[in-house]
Amino acid sequence: MIRVDSVYKKFAAKPILRNLSFSAADGQVTALLGANGAGKTTCLRIIAGLLKADRGKVFVGGLEPSQHPKDVRRQLGIVGDREGLYERLTVAEYLSFFASAQGLAGTELEEALLAVKGELELSDLWNRRTKGFSQGERMKVSLARALVHRPAHLILDEPTRGLDVLAARLLRKTLLRLRSEGSTILFSSHIMAEVLELSDSVLVMADGAIVGSGTPDELMAQTGCGNLEDSFVRLAYGDLREGSRHEYF
Numbered sequence: 001m002i003r004v005d006s007v008y009k010k011f012a013a014k015p016i017l018r019n020l021s022f023s024a025a026d027g028q029v030t031a032l033l034g035a036n037g038a039g040k041t042t043c044l045r046i047i048a049g050l051l052k053a054d055r056g057k058v059f060v061g062g063l064e065p066s067q068h069p070k071d072v073r074r075q076l077g078i079v080g081d082r083e084g085l086y087e088r089l090t091v092a093e094y095l096s097f098f099a100s101a102q103g104l105a106g107t108e109l110e111e112a113l114l115a116v117k118g119e120l121e122l123s124d125l126w127n128r129r130t131k132g133f134s135q136g137e138r139m140k141v142s143l144a145r146a147l148v149h150r151p152a153h154l155i156l157d158e159p160t161r162g163l164d165v166l167a168a169r170l171l172r173k174t175l176l177r178l179r180s181e182g183s184t185i186l187f188s189s190h191i192m193a194e195v196l197e198l199s200d201s202v203l204v205m206a207d208g209a210i211v212g213s214g215t216p217d218e219l220m221a222q223t224g225c226g227n228l229e230d231s232f233v234r235l236a237y238g239d240l241r242e243g244s245r246h247e248y249f
């Protein structure tokens with residue numbers, strides 16, 4: 001389970017996360033929705049231990065990343081928007097490097113590499129240096145890197161952004177398979193069809209906090225809207241309903 005407990009974070013003097021609390025359950029896919037700049041990436045980076053909260057705590061499998069960085073890294077896979085590939089390495093070398101850093105060696109390492117190669121259909125890319133890779137190719141390698149050590153928890157920041165139809169389908173299929181194996185998956189997205197297809201639970205962020213949560217059906221029932229997008233707009237921009245952005249409704 002991933003748990004975020006009363007997290008507060010500001011940049012310069014501007015609060016971005018104010019008392020943010022939620023949890024993402026094991027064996028479920030949880031979607032984090034919010035307007036541009038709502039703080040989704042900031043939240044995911046804090047969970048990943050890449051950024052420190054000013055106040056509050058996060059737990060990954062019951063452990064705080066700040067207290068147990070190594071253990072949390074072992075049980076967490078991260079697909080973010082900022083990681084670079086080492087362009088001089090081939091995909092095989094790059095993944096081998098990360099798997100070794102996670103403590104895999106020998107046969108276990110070889111088997112882990114073969115597994116992601118097959119699952120993510122990486123054969124054509126396997127022995128290519130990553131320099132010049134397309135966005136979709138880079139995303140596939142990032143996903144392989146996140147999965148190679150078989151983490152129990154996976155966080156993904158807009159994972160299908162820039163992917164073509166087949167690559168996005170492969171990613172969704174992979175997430176659903178991981179869910180069926182009991183993984184905890186938390187991802188951010190702006191694509192409602194994808195959120196509907198994948199998510200057991202949806203969290204809507206606005207003003208640095210969760211303003212709505214539940215299954216897509218529950219959110220629709222709570223807001224009285226007929227589809228998830230309308231429900232999201234109502235929850236995330238609700239206070240603007242009477243203002244100049246009323247055309248969104």
Ligand SMILES: Nc1ncnc2c1ncn2[C@@H]1O[C@H](COP(=O)(O)OP(=O)(O)OP(=O)(O)O)[C@@H](O)[C@H]1O
Pocket residue numbers: 011012016034035036037038039040041042043
């Ligand atoms: N390192 C930083 N320094 C200053 N401001 C930052 C920093 N990182 C993020 N911010 C600001 O914090 C706010 C939240 O950013 P964040 O990237 O978390 O939003 P997001 O919900 O992921 O947005 P998007 O949907 O556009 O990706 C934005 O206003 C952003 O400009």
